[in-house]
Amino acid sequence: MTGTLAAVGAGLAVIGAGIGIGNVGAKAMEAIARQPEAVGDIRANMILMAALVEGAALIAIILSFFA
C-alpha cells in the first residue's frame, strides 16, 4: 500500500514538472517567433531551464522510492 501512495506522489511531481517544462517550451517558442535570429541562444537556455525544472521532479521521484 505504501508503494501505491509513493507512486501517486511521483505522479504529482511529474505533473508539476510537466507544467514547468511546458511553460519553458511555450515561452521559448514565443521568443523564437518574436526574434528568430536569436534561436541558438534561446534553445540553449531553454534546455538549461528545462533541465533545472526536471531536477526538482527527479528529487521528488527518488524520494518516493524511499517512502
Place this chain on the structure above:
Amino acid sequence: MSGMNIKSLLTLVLVVASVSLFAQADNHTDSSHEQAAQSENSHETDNHDDQDAHSTEGHHDECAFHHEQDPENFNPQQIAFHHIADANVYSIGPLQLPLPCILYSKESGWDIFLSNKFEFDRLGHGAGYKAFNRYVLDGGSVKRIADASFPGGSVAIEGFKHKEIVVDGKKKEEAYICYGGNEYKLDAKSTLDGGMFGGGITSFHDFSITKNVTAMILVTLFLMWMFLSIASAYKKREGMAPKGLQGFIEPVFTFMNDEVVEPFLGKKSLTYLPFIMALFFFILGLNLFGQIPFFGGANVTGSLSVTLVLAVITFLVVNFSGKKDYWQHIFWMPGVPAWVKTILTPVEMLGVFIKPLTLMLRLFANITAGHIVIIIFVSLIFIFGKVGTVPAAGYGAAVGSTVLTLFMMSIELLVAFIQAFVFAILTASYIGAAVEEHHH
C-alpha cells in the same frame, strides 16, 4: 536520389529491427523448448498444475534455472530490471561472453577468474550451472553463498529460487540455490548505498571487469583513438579545410565551445575546456554505445555508480575552483537584510550538494527510463501473446511494438545528445558561477 537512399535505408532498418525482434522473441520461447528435453524427467511435467497455481502469485517456489521456468510466468518488471542491471557476462545478441571476475571476501580473500568457470549457457540468460569457490552466477551477476558449510571449488548446483519477502513494508527479493536437498541463501555484492536501494555491505565485494566497465573501456579507447587522430590531422593539415572524421567532429566541438564553454566561463574558458569536453564526449559516447541494439545494451550512464562518480568529480572541480565571491554568496549573501540571510544561508549550503545530486539523478533517470520503456515495448509482445491465448495477438503486438520501439529509439538518440549537452552546460554554469568575480 537522396530520397531514394533514405527510403531504402528506412526499409533496411525496419526489416533488420523486426527480424531481430522476432529472433529475440524466438530465443525467449526456444530456449525453454530446447531445454525442456533436459528437464523432462523433473518437475516440468508432473508439477505443472502446481506451477500454474504459483504463476498467479508472480513468483516461483520451484528450484529451477531460468529456461526451466514456466513461460506463462512472464514478469516484465523483473526482465526490465535484469536488462538495465550490470552483469558479469557480456551479451552480444543472444550470445553470452565471459568476463573477468575479481572478487574479494573477508573469509576467502581474493578470487580472480573468468566468469565461464560458472559454465553458463552460451545462448542463455546468464545462469551458471556450477558454483565456484562458493560464488554462483545468477541472472548474469555474481552472488556468493553465505553459508560456510557449502563446499569450495567447482560444484554443480541444482537450480535457483527467488523468494519475495517483505521487510519494513518494502518488497525485497531473496535468492537461493539448491544443492544436495538444501537451500543456500545468496548474498548480492556489496553496494555503497547504505541499504537505501536494498543493497549494503554483504559478505563480498565485486571489483570485476563487468559489462559496464567493458563498455567504458571500449568507449574510452575509441574516444582516445578518435581525438588523437583528429589532433594529428590538425597538425598535418594545418591551414587546410577539415576532412573526414575531423570535419565530422569539428562542428560539434565548436558548437560546444561557442554555446557552452565560452558564454559561461569567458576568460577562464581555456582552463576548463578540456574538462567539460571530456565530460561531454564521454557521456555522449556511453549514451550512444548503450543505444546499439543487441550489442550488450550496456546501460552505463544509466548506472547510479557511474553518474555518481561523474557528479562527484564535478562537485570537486566546482568547489576547488570556487573564488572568495562564491563562498561569500553561499555563507553571507551581500546586499540582503540579516533576517533573510538566516534563511538564505542554509538554502545556499544545501544547494552546493543538491546541484551535483540532481546532475547525478538527471542523467541516470533519463537514460534508465529510455531503456526501460524500450524493454516494456518489447515485453508487450509477450503480454499480449499471453493474455489473448492466441498467437495472433502476440504477432499483432509485435508489429505495433516494432514501430513503437523504433520511435522510442529515435527519441532516445535525441535524449543521448541532450543529456550529454545538459550535463556539460550545467557543469559549465556551476563552474562559471564559482569562478565569477563580482563587483559590488
